[in-house]
Amino acid sequence: KNEVEQSPQNLTAQEGEFITINCSYSVGISALHWLQQHPGGGIVSLFMLSSGKKKHGRLIATINIQEKHSSLHITASHPRDSAVYICAVKTSLYNNNDMRFGAGTRLTVKP
Amino acid sequence: DTGVSQNPRHKITKRGQNVTFRCDPISEHNRLYWYRQTLGQGPEFLTYFQNEAQLEKSRLLSDRFSAERPKGSFSTLEIQRTEQGDSAMYLCASSLVGGNEQFFGPGTRLTVL
Numbered sequence: 001k002n003e004v005e006q007s008p009q010n011l012t013a014q015e016g017e018f019i020t021i022n023c024s025y026s027v028g029i030s031a032l033h034w035l036q037q038h039p040g041g042g043i044v045s046l047f048m049l050s051s052g053k054k055k056h057g058r059l060i061a062t063i064n065i066q067e068k069h070s071s072l073h074i075t076a077s078h079p080r081d082s083a084v085y086i087c088a089v090k091t092s093l094y095n096n097n098d099m100r101f102g103a104g105t106r107l108t109v110k111p
Numbered sequence: 112d113t114g115v116s117q118n119p120r121h122k123i124t125k126r127g128q129n130v131t132f133r134c135d136p137i138s139e140h141n142r143l144y145w146y147r148q149t150l151g152q153g154p155e156f157l158t159y160f161q162n163e164a165q166l167e168k169s170r171l172l173s174d175r176f177s178a179e180r181p182k183g184s185f186s187t188l189e190i191q192r193t194e195q196g197d198s199a200m201y202l203c204a205s206s207l208v209g210g211n212e213q214f215f216g217p218g219t220r221l222t223v224l
Contacts (some may be wrong), residue, residue, distance in 0.1 A: 005113070031211040041148075041200050041218035048212050086153050090211055099144075099213065101153030 001025065003027050006087050006102035013109050018075040021105045023087030032060050035086040036073045037104065043086070046072070077109045115216035117203050123222045124193055131189045132219045136205030138224060143186050144213060145178055146169065146202040154202055160186060161208065193223045 004025045013019055023032070034046045041055055047054050047061040049070065054061050058077075061072040092096040112182050116135045130200040136143045140161050146154035157176070158168045162183035174177075175193075180186040187217055202222050 017138065041202070041220060043202065044213035045212060045214070098158065103153050
C-alpha cells in the first residue's frame with residue numbers, strides 16, 4: 001500500500017463544476033503539498049499545508065492532521081484547470097529527501 | 112527566469128547508449144534532488160545532494176546511474192547502457208536546507224528505443 005493515496009485517479013468535469021480531489025497518507029508529516037503538473041511535465045507548487053485551510057483564487061486546500069487526510073477543491077472549474085494534481089507529503093522537518101508522492105489525479109475540464 | 116532549469120527537455124536514444132542530463136537549481140538553494148516519474152505515477156525519489164555531497168541514493172538508482180554536483184551548483188545525471196525501462200520523465204528539484212518546499216524543473220523526458 002502506498003504511503004500517499006489519492007482519489008480519484010481520473011476526473012472529468014464540465015466547466016463551472018465544483019471539484020474535489022482527496023489525499024490520504026499513512027505516515028507522520030511535517031507538511032503536505034498540492035502540486036499541479038501540466039502536459040510537458042513541469043510541476044508547480046499550489047499549496048503547502050501543515051494545518052487548517054488555505055485559499056488561493058479558486059483553489060482551496062484543507063488538511064485534517066488527526067485523520068491524515070487532505071482535500072483540494074476547485075470552484076468554478078475551467079478548462080485551463082486541466083492538469084494532473086499531485087499530493088506530496090514531507091515526512092521529516094530536516095531531511096528533505098523524505099518527500100512521498102501520490103500517483104496523481106488527472107483532471108479534465110470540458111468546456 | 113531564476114527557476115530550476117533542466118536540459119535537454121527531451122532525449123531519444125537507442126538501447127545501450129549513454130545519456131547525460133543537466134539540472135541548474137535556483138542559485139541560492141543548497142539542496143538538489145533527482146526524481147523519476149513514469150506514466151500515471153507520481154515522482155519517485157532517486158538521489159539528493161546538499162551542496163556537492165551526495166547524501167542519499169534510492170534503491171531505484173542502479174549501478175548504471177550516476178549523479179554528480181561537482182561545485183555545489185548544477186548537477187548531472189548520467190545513465191549508462193540505457194534500457195527501455197529507463198524511459199521516463201527525470202525531474203530535478205531544489206530547496207534550501209531545512210525548507211519544507213521544493214521547486215521543480217520542467218523535467219527531461221527520456222525515450223529509449
